[in-house]
Structures are given as structure tokens and as C-alpha cells.
Amino acid sequence: MIAVVLAAGRGTRLGAIGRDTPKPLVPVAGVPVIDRLLDALGADGFADVVVVTGHRADEVERYLASRPLRFVRQDEPRGTADAVLAAREAVGNSPFLVTWVDVLVEPGTYRRVAAAATKADAAVAVNRLDDLSAGGAVTIDDGMMTGITEKPGPVAGWNLTGVLALDTAVWPYVEAVGRSVRGEYELPDAINAWIGGGARISAVAVEGAVFEIGTPEGLIAASAAYSGETRRR
Secondary structure: OEEEEEEOOOOHHHOHHHHHOOHHHOEEOOEEHHHHHHHHHHHOOOOOEEEEEOOOHHHHHHHOOOOOOEEEEOOOOOOHHHHHHHOHHHHOOOOEEEEEOOEEEOOOHHHHHHHHHOOOOEEEEEEEEOOOOOOEEEEEEOOEEEEEEEOOOOOOEEEEEEEEEEOHHHHHHHHHOOOOOOOOOOHHHHHHHHHHOOOOEEEEEOOOOEEEOOOHHHHHHHHHHHOOOOOOO
16 A cells, blocks of 8 residues: 655644754754654554655755655645645546654554544544644544544544555545635545545554644653654665
């Protein structure tokens, strides 16, 4: 299965760190987050990886030039659905995995999500949060996702981690999605429409920690967890 890494964002919530460093290159315990993510994908058997770049794309692509990757560009920051659509030609007519560059999950997660997708139309990784104010609340019925609500407020529940395995049947919904209230074309909106069209999407609970390095607090937590580990290239 092809893996698509969404790495076009600006990292504005990281403040000075995001201004000084492209988000994919933000260090987590001394190692750029994209290196940690790509190493984990490789360990899970993903050899064909497409990286969607955007903000400071030349810098990111130059840094990754030694890796066997394919690059596509999202010219403007129009949202996650638009970023996925930028990779459509590179993906071709094959199921594919999508992951946000600023989310780090336990080893084996990508493999488990991909395996679950073979028994449904798609699969998503979810984790429990006590406060979904900054997340995407996933509703689940008998192991299947029934919908996503972005930033529902300070409630507990299942969160969309940003790791999804999708079938090619999703493309019409990605293409048709309208702008969200934030003015972006967002992948969760396309997924909701796909569910409305009859898609069966398995929800896979992440085993272990999930680190979102898009905020200073998340970056600190991830760096603390990964400190002392050796880099695997």
C-alpha cells in the first residue's frame, strides 16, 4: 500500500519554532519529526511513500533528497482534502494510507490500520481523549465509524489521530467536498460524506501513546517520550 504523508502545513501553532523551522523538520528529541514518521512507516512495511509538501517545500525536499521518496506539492494551504487530492496522480488506482506529518503513533499502528482496511472500505486510527476541543470526535458503532465532528468542545471520546487507510472509492467525495467553516477543504468532511454514501470504515484503537507535535505542549511531551532513543535510518 502506498503511504501519503501530509507535510505542507506551516506549523503556526508552534509559535517561534514554527516560524524558524518547517513543520516537517521540527526536531523531536533531536530528530526531525518527519524522519521519525518515515522510519516508523518503513518499519511497518511501507516502501512507497509520497510526501505532500507546501510551505518551504524546497527546504523540506532538499533535506529528504537522500530518501527514496516521491514528492507532490500543494501550492496553497487549502486544507487536508486538497492536500490529499494533490497526491491523486501519484497514488493512482490503488488503496493508500494517509498520515499527518505532525502525528507520531506507536510502531505497528500503520500496519494495523492498513490491515483493517482490507476488511472494509477504509480504516482510521483513533485514540481516547478527555478533551476533544482541539480534535476530531469520532463516533463508533460496532467497530465502525459513523461520523466525525471537528473540535466539538471539552468532551471526552474517541479522537481521529490523522492516520487513515482509504480505498479509491473515496476520490469522488474528496473532489466534491466544499469549504468548511474555516474556509478549507477538509478530509474529515469528505469522509463524512463518504459514510453517508454507504462506506464502511473500521475504527482501530491505537495501542500506546499518540503525540501531536503541532503545539508547543505536544512537542514537549513527544520530545520527553523519545529522549534517549537512538535514531534509525
